[in-house]
Amino acid sequence: MDTLVSLQSDRTSFYQQTLSDWQQSLLQDQVPIHIAPRSHAYEAIDNGHFHSHPEIFLQIHGSNAFTFHEGSFIQQAGELAIIPSGVPHAEVYQEAENGFCCIVIMPSIHQMGILAAVKIDDHIHQGEFHSRFDRVPFEHMCSLLDQCEFFLEQDNSTAQHLCATVLNIFKQGMHKPIDDETELKLSPLIRQCRHIIQQHFYESDCNVQSLAQMLECTPNYLSAKFKKECNSSLNNYLNRARLMHAQALLQSSGMSIQHIAWSSGFNSPSYFTARYREYFKETPANSRTKS
Secondary structure (H helix, E strand, O other): OHHHHHHHHOHHHHHHHHHHHHHHHHHOOOOOEEEOOOOOOOOOOOOOEOOOOOEEEEEEEOEEEEEOOOOEEEEOOOOEEEEOOOOOEEEEEEOEOOEOEEEEEEEOOOEEEEEEEEEEOOEEEOHHHEEEEEOOOHHHHHHHHHHHHHHHOOOHHHHHHHHHHHHHHHHHHOOOEOOOHHHHHOOHHHHHHHHHHHHHOOOOOOOHHHHHHHHOOOHHHHHHHHHHHHOOOHHHHHHHHHHHHHHHHHHHOOOOHHHHHHHOOOOOHHHHHHHHHHHHOOOHHHHHHHO
């Protein structure tokens, strides 16, 4: 309950204090670290997802069971987990006697996101505790995470100190929040809908019907409410998320355009190319050449 009160009263201060506490524990070599195996990048996985950016999980209460195409691990309270960019993974939350709380940090080229997954009234809530901040030194941060992965098997202390440096970078970045007045004005239903889209847009069956089913409302009601609050259709918002993801992959990976289309939630590469040209006024191939 204290965690929930802190999140609702001053979310940024809660996140900053949490990162400071974990940074000190890492510097004292007190935090076990898990790193997901790098295999089957950007491929679909049952009941799971992947991102074009890395994720760092700080487990505070309860546990989180991760499953990958090859291997699995359970992250217990007090442990840190790193999921590299593009690694498909499924998660199963397990509540403990003192509840469930996990902080997830999501740095990308454009911004840094951080959220708390907290269990409230038998449901895990995430979308309403999502904050965004100005971008951190992304390439430097990725280099530190790669070094952490290298040292983990050889020198656990060095790996923990590298993670402490990464958390410090995140903490400093939290002094530059991105104020999204639109997000603040949204109803809990639409905030949660937008969060689900960001987590599942790469799945080809993510659509108005599946979103409405997850949010326990009718497709017509969800579409109308989304249009009213966001001044954009739900389908357009979903396609924009897919296209922005595809653009990031074109500029940062050597994946084929066909693979990028599939990894962004498009079943047809030709349809993807048409939508990409319509949105960005250039073809995917031209976009890659320019980058």
